[in-house]
Amino acid sequence: MKRRKSRLIKIGKVKIGDNSPIVVQGMTKTDTEDITATVKQIEKLTKAGAKIVRMAVPTRRAAKAISQIKARVDVPLVADVHFNHRIALECIDQGVDKVRINPGNMGKEEILRVAKRAKEAGIPLRIGVNSGSLEEKFLGENLDKVRGYREEKHREIIAKAMAESALQVVRLLEEENFFDIVVSLKSSDVLTTVLSYELIADKIPYPLHLGITATGPPPQGTIKSSIGMGMLLAQGIGDTLRVSLTADPVEEVRMGYQILKTLHLYEAGPTLISCPTCGRCKVDLKSIVEKVLSKIEEMKSPLTVAIMGCEVNGPGEAKEADIGIACMRGGGVLFKKGKRIKKLKKEEMVKVLLREIKLLAGESING
Ligand code: SF4
Incomplete structure (x- = not known):
């Protein structure tokens, strides 16, 4: 600009x-x-x-x-x-x-x-x-x-x-x-x-x-x-x-x-991308987002994290982000730096995502 x-x-x-x-x-x-x-x-x-x-x-x-x-x-x-x-x-x-x-x-x-x-x-x-x-x-x-x-x-x-x-x-x-x-x-x-x-x-x-x-x-x-x-x-x-x-x-x-x-006039800290959810979403996306955000909001690294509700826009947004999850019934798929990493069960999604964010950012995260 x-x-x-x-x-x-x-x-x-x-x-x-x-x-x-x-x-x-x-x-x-x-x-x-x-x-x-x-x-x-x-x-x-x-x-x-x-x-x-x-x-x-x-x-x-x-x-x-x-x-x-x-x-x-x-x-x-x-x-x-x-x-x-x-x-x-x-x-x-x-x-x-x-x-x-x-x-x-x-x-x-x-x-x-x-x-x-x-x-x-x-x-x-x-x-x-x-x-x-x-x-x-x-x-x-x-x-x-x-x-x-x-x-x-x-x-x-x-x-x-x-x-x-x-x-x-x-x-x-x-x-x-x-x-x-x-x-x-x-x-x-x-x-x-x-x-x-x-x-x-x-x-x-x-x-x-x-x-x-x-x-x-x-x-x-x-x-x-x-x-x-x-x-x-x-x-x-x-x-x-x-x-x-x-x-x-x-x-x-x-x-x-x-x-x-x-406006990309300051690049630091996490940027969260999450969808508004709709009838296709089969997970409690709001609570997943809140849990993740509460842990990463004070991070310093400029990291884009996507947490998406289903396979419609989920994989695309998760691939474009530094790290992301595209949810589906019973769990989600983890993406990192544009690559599909693995399927995750519903119960492990937040924990694994936070662990991977920590590794990627190279800094400790809240809690
Ligand atoms: S990503 Fe899926 S769940 Fe989220 S708003 Fe789009 S269609 Fe609905």
């Missing part, structure tokens, strides 16, 4: 842009002033694979907690700051690796002050536009019309306004020779978000951080995030991403990787 060209930006030890691997970010949901709880959650997020972690920093006390949090974790930290540029300055002084500011609630003079301090500290800024806090001047008399995002012309108005809001700040920073920039344009409406990123993608050379905001709980939130980010990633747009769900933040990180894996 040809990716959009973007400038290389460093967030602590992590590189984004310039064809670097797309980075999955996490965000804590703890009170950042509660250092112990925040560190614990950051550890969970990094264990799940988050390469960068953002924290809300709404107060000076939260900003002052950053150096202590940073000393206890090993992942670049981003401070999410709104309204008060002094908090952003404090975050930088505390050693944060990137600051996200929102041009919808911070004035130009204040943003420039933050940029000056960021430049001295050698850290990037993310201009994070959000449709929920877009400056009113960008929508003006359209504000009442566009509510609900139902009409295409209304989505266009908001998308253009979001892109314009970010562009103005980008130009402002460039005039001050500040180029350490990341941009995000998040809306809770999928099509509006996609359009806004499409509008800005070829106007600026900076990395784009993707997200659909306020998507709700899974599965709605997961579907919205997958469609929105999927549409952009498939066009080569996007250097980092965060899935936002009304759910455990670890789930957000997992979903981020699922989205990347689906």
